[in-house]
Amino acid sequence: MGDARDPIPSPIPCLLLLLFLPAFAVSAFILVAVHNAFTLASVFLLSILVLSFVIWNVYKLRSNGTLLLFLNRTPTTDLLTAKDGQIVKITGCASCADLALESSYEKIERCIYSSTLLYEYKGFGSKMSSAYNLCFWWNLIYVERCIADFYITDIRSGARVLVKVSSDSKISPLVTESLIVKTSSRKKELSSTLKKWLEERHLSSESRLLCLKEGYIMEGSYLTVMGMLIRKSGVLTIVPPPEPISTGCLLGKFLLPIDVNGLVLRYLYRDDSSLSSSVSNQGCWWIFFDACTLCAPCTRTCPSYLIINFEEERTCGWSWSSPEARRVGACLLESELACVGWRARLLR
Template structure:
């Protein structure tokens, strides 16, 4: 079993191939441009240059914010995986970066999802979010003094903070849908993994119902977490045996066996100008699972 709970940003690094000094240089240029424009405005009374610089600054800030949002949603890696052609394991050579899609089956060790207790999984993740915003504290104080609670529409403005994370993976087999060959995916102990798995909302305590259910209470107790009523969101994702997923990794052919292992070095997605995305480096086997569960 591979504990990925402390993996942080899951082996990703934004702008890995872009010089770190570029942002500082760009900020300095914009600052000098705005300063010079203000000087022209005061001396010549011409606001055209200032307006142009401000527009350029707004575009740059929007570009940076877009890339930060896309980074959180793994958009660059998703685009990279989608553009990567599907490999043929019959003709692929040893050490080649391959992309295969097929059905997963458990190896020697099977996982169980943390909250829903789904068995025979090859990957599981459970995320607990808590609302600790100032707005939430105000609502809590009001509710304590019998003031009517906020409506559900207010919840859209809450800022959720990740307070607990469980993420595990294990070695598993995948049957390539293209060639029918079964390969062992080395996602187990000490393997570098980049999971692209969307978690499903399981528990959502609102202002109208902050009571912790018995199942959630037991789950919190097992992890020595506080049990008091509060705004919580619990999301869970998993790849179950029999699910179809896409795996990107390095092909390893040894002693007649076929394995997918982490690449030796980080891989860059490259710039994606059509999406206005900066390059992102990722390090490890990519597991993409996008099936929506009901």
């Protein structure tokens, strides 16, 4: 998986410490000699500001705040005019390619990305009440992340793009893992499912305080992808960039630039403002169909979703004629999405 380089090199804090220690010594000497506390107060205030700036940047790096802010500020790319080798950012609905993943613990099928994190309690107390104090910490003892090639249908252009990753590709995922299992101090016995999962990975299944989190991106989810576009024989492919992407200085947020390695992948919730803004800027109606249940006369397999751009009279995902697309759209609008047999959602 990818990573983001620390905006503050490790020698910098040591250098700042070496600078501030003599400054404090000189300020203390001035305070004792001439009874002037202005210099000491100034040095103290300056050190607090510098320390806060360093802590703020490190915190934003660890929480992916800098990367998320950079991704939100980057404009969405128009694939119709994008050039080969250009760094692009698109938002759309994902679908599995040749290989579909299964989440590690919950066994959720038809995933394009899955991550599992296992933590062990290393606090000073054995009571879980101490887990809310400062005298505890959870140690990350196991990480499992997988990603497969997948397709994404761009909301803006309707183009279907292959996102291609290899086993050694660097990925920067912006996916929040949910809490799945958390043993308590009263009952440290592990469940049979958790024991089996640990044994399969050659991890200790002894009774102890554990916390397991898992995140995944299922087929049909909305994503934002940033990577390098490749055009070849009319096929659009997004691959991880060969060089790191710099976020630049975000002075309004007091953030230093960081270098992001690999493909950036962000999971969007249905009510995410980024998804709503991406759709509303197009000046047309987009309808996402969750399933096709009116395909009795259809002899071919229908996809799990369908996108219709009524303004440009074009359908994506499943080829329909424009009159039929308009007829279904009119039915949906006039009956307030009550078209029998279809489950649809208007994003605007």
